Amino acid sequence: MKNSFFFLALVLGTTAFAQTDTTHRKGGEWTKWDAAISLQAEAHHSTRKDALRNTANTYVVGTVQNKYVEIGGRYEHLTQPLPGHEAERGHGLAHLYAKVRRSGWGEITLGDFYEQLGSGIAFRAYEDRALGIDNAVRGGRIVIMPFRGLTLKGLAGQQRLHFDRNGKIFQSQRGYVGATDAEYRFEMSGQQFSLGATMVGWHEEQTPIKRFENGVLKRFRQPENHGIWAARLGYTGGKADVYFEHATKTANPNAANFYTLRSGQVQMLTFSYADRGWGVMLGARRSDNFDNHSLRTETGNDQRINHLPPFAPEQSYTLAALHPYATQPQSEWAWQAEGRYLLKRGTALGGRYGARLKVSAAYVNALDRATTSQEAYTHGRRPSYFGHGEKLFHDFTFEVSKKISASYSFTALYSHQDYNQRAIEGHADNGNHVKSHIFVYDGKHRLNKKITLRTELQYLHSKQADGNWLYGMAELSVAPYLVFSVSDQWNSSRSNRHYPMLSVAGTYKAHRLQLGVGKTREGINCSGGVCRLMPATEGAYLSYTLNF
Amino acid sequence: MKKTLFLFLLLLFTLSGRAQLPQITLKNIGGKEVNVSQLTTEGRPVIISFFATWCKPCLRELSAIHEVYEDWQAETGVKLVAVSIDEGATSLKVKPLAQSLDWQYEVLLDPNSDLKRALQVQLVPTVIVVDGKGHIVYRHSGYSEGSEEEIIAQVRKTLKR
Structure with a gap:
């Protein structure tokens, strides 16, 4: 410490x-x-x-x-x-990295780097500090743009696993990953098209695993090389957008699929249409045996090869995000839709200042049959393509935001969620499916040009898990430097526990300091569909960020 | 280790100039590629606002600026570039959002946080003001109601330089 x-x-x-040395140096582009x-x-x-x-x-x-x-x-x-x-x-x-580049030609990187190919379905290396994720690749990466519209990428190296390298460049006990990608983009009659293809491969030495074969204990021989190939297609017109991506992987027995030897695949299709004042998005994604890590024994967030973000709305309000859905890449059929509409100023419903409406829905089921431990070390059985199994999650949310006067505006939200706690977390409290009704009010009063008061009142009603919750928050902001807030989250039906929090945040130029005192409950913290369980805490918190 | 780090920091400071926009190409919601280092070639100041579709303070800030954007443009010629850090398929929700809110901003997609990392943005919302020569002159993280006044004040300052 x-x-x-x-x-x-x-x-x-x-x-x-x-900060006293900020003179700008003159000279050529090299200097x-x-x-x-x-x-x-x-x-x-x-x-x-x-x-x-x-x-x-x-x-x-x-x-x-x-x-x-x-x-x-x-x-x-x-x-x-x-x-x-x-x-x-x-x-x-x-x-640590060094990069050389020439605009319009390409670049070469040596050292640690991040990359996303396509939408990340086949390969994604990224960092999310809040969740402790950093699967940066250490090695080399090259990007070439041979002519306008075509981009070629190649990379090879080893992913990071916290500080396990102990000062060495690579950790010799772990595997290596490589990928190539080609994307061609062109325009036709003012419409943009893109075609892309990806190949990912990773190598990992055998893990000593024994199994019974005809009553005799034998070593389970695993493939040491694995691969994913993917293809994608994108269309962007003036108003409509379509995106499709397909990925297949070779047999990859690992802890997440009970060491079965069958291949896996994922397909995603999305469509959006937007015009001035409104927009809709529809999408479907099917994922079968697609939890990929460059470490065979890993089932959590480390060493992921790819990333499947949640195919569900990302809720912003505390109680609406109390039971967040985490992607189930082993077995998932996910559907979602989202629509937004702007009620114009001066209309009957829009009033003097207009109003915004948002409706979103997500419906996620498992595939019609799940891989079980009975299929370990075999080729397993494939689920049917369109078959839907047990429900994993659904979310229906309606939100309205309206400005009533020059100094007052509000947002109101209703959300109905069904969260399969048994399937997602592996345990259940008071029933496998946590069904909840969530109501949120978020009001904003502008007291004067500098001072604004924002209040949130949220209520979650459920008969399962921890039952009912209430959340209240008041936030006073003094522009442009200070924000004070006080909140309490109260479990009103079971534990009767309170989780109060008092905080002040100050921003000055590139400095930001936040101090908080209070309690947080044990809960799931999610970002981009990746979740982790955070322990309960109590005490003082300090957060400081600076850029210069 | 600390000595090495200290020397490394000293080296960076001696090289320190007024940071410029990085050489990164992102797609906008129209599907076209935009080179970020070329955003100020017209010699006008630019406001870069990092946001996400799930980030309420970000949307509050962009909505507040939307109300006064026409006035800001008429007065200073400033252009606002909103950069979404939404990941994967979520980035496909950005265009319907921008259109439904009738934003007149240039909206870029940064699904693997390449620009966010290059500009060392640690949280959203973060706003960066760039002068007409491409120098970063101001940055601000977090949003408190009314702090957009500080942003336009910084834009006005760049015009006096």
Whole structure:
């Protein structure tokens, strides 16, 4: 902990010195260098007896570049990480790269890098600090644009797994991944088309696994090389958009599919149509045996090869996001629709200032048969294509936002959700399906030019899980620097527990400091369909970010 | 280790200039590619606003600016570029959102956070003001009602330089 604060003090001290040097250098494109540094520090002081007293996550990112060359790195200091981030313990230069590029021709990167091919169905390397995800590839990446419209990409290396390399360039016990991608884009009669193809391969040594074969214990021989191929098609007209992507993978026995030897696939089709004042989006996605990691024994968020974001609305309000859906890549048929409409000013329903309506629906089922442990080490059985199995989740949400006067506006939301807790979390409290009705009111009063009061009142009604919840929040913002907020989340029907929180956030230029005191409940924190269970906390929170 | 890091930071500072927009190409909601480093070639200031369809403060900020955007443009010639960090299929919800809210902004899609990372944006909403020469002159994270006044004040400052 001492180290964390020493490190923080060092960086802040240096910042004060650095900000005096902001003269712009003249010269050619080769000699015109830019440097940028950012800092993010999150600290927690716990008052719980069963938790570490002081914990902190600190990240410093630095880049230096000119038009043709870029060098960058990230130092992470997580010697005593925040609650829920224990697996990320460590410190060091976690990310380091050098890139050369020429605009319109391409680029070459050596070191650590991120990449998404297509929509990420076949391959995605990315970072999400809040969830502790960083599957950056360490190796080489090349992008070539041989002629207008065509982009070719190739990459190879090893994905990051927290600090397991212990100062070495690669961790020799783990596997390696490589990918190539081609995308061709063209325009016809003002409409944009794109065609793309991806191939991903990864290699991993055998894992010592034994199994019974005809009553004799034998070693299970696994394929060491795995592959995914994918193809995609995109169309963007003036108003309509269509996107389709298909991916298939070779047999990849792993812990997530009970070490079955059958191949997997995913298809996604989306359509949207939008015109001035309204828009709709419809989509379907089917995923069968498509949980891919470059580490065969991994079933969580580490070492993922690809990313399937949730095919459901991402809820923003606390209680509407209490039971968030996490993608089930092994077996899922997901459908969703979203529509938005602007009621114009001066109309009967729109009133003087107009109003906004949003309706969204998602319906997710498992495939008609799930892979079971009985199929381990076999080729398993394939589910039918259109067959729907048990319901995993549904969400129907209606939201209206309206400005009533120059100083008052509100948003009201109703959401009905059915969350299959047994299938998604592996356990259930008071019934497998948590069915909830959620009501949200969010009102905004502009008290004067500088001061605004926002209040939220939310109620979740359910007979399952923890039963009913109430949430209230008041937020006073003093533009442009300060935001004070006080909130309480109360379980009114079962535990009768309160989770109060008091916080103040200050923003000045590129500095942002937030201080909070209170309690958080154990719960699932999600981002982009990837979720993790965060432990209950109690105490003081500090968050500081800086860019310069 | 700390000594090395300290020296590394010192080196960065000695090189430190006024940061410019990076050489990154993103698609806009019309399906066309946009080179971010070319956003200010017309010599006009640009406001870059990072947002997501699920981020309420982001939408509040963009809606507040929408109310005064025409006045801002007439007065300063500023252009607002809204950059969505929505991932995967969620990025397909951005166009219906932008159209239904009648935004007149240029809307770019950054589904793997390439621009977000290059500009070292740590949270949304973050607003960056770029002067007509492509220099980043101001940035602000988080939104409090009325803070858009600070943004246009910074844009006006760039015109006086």
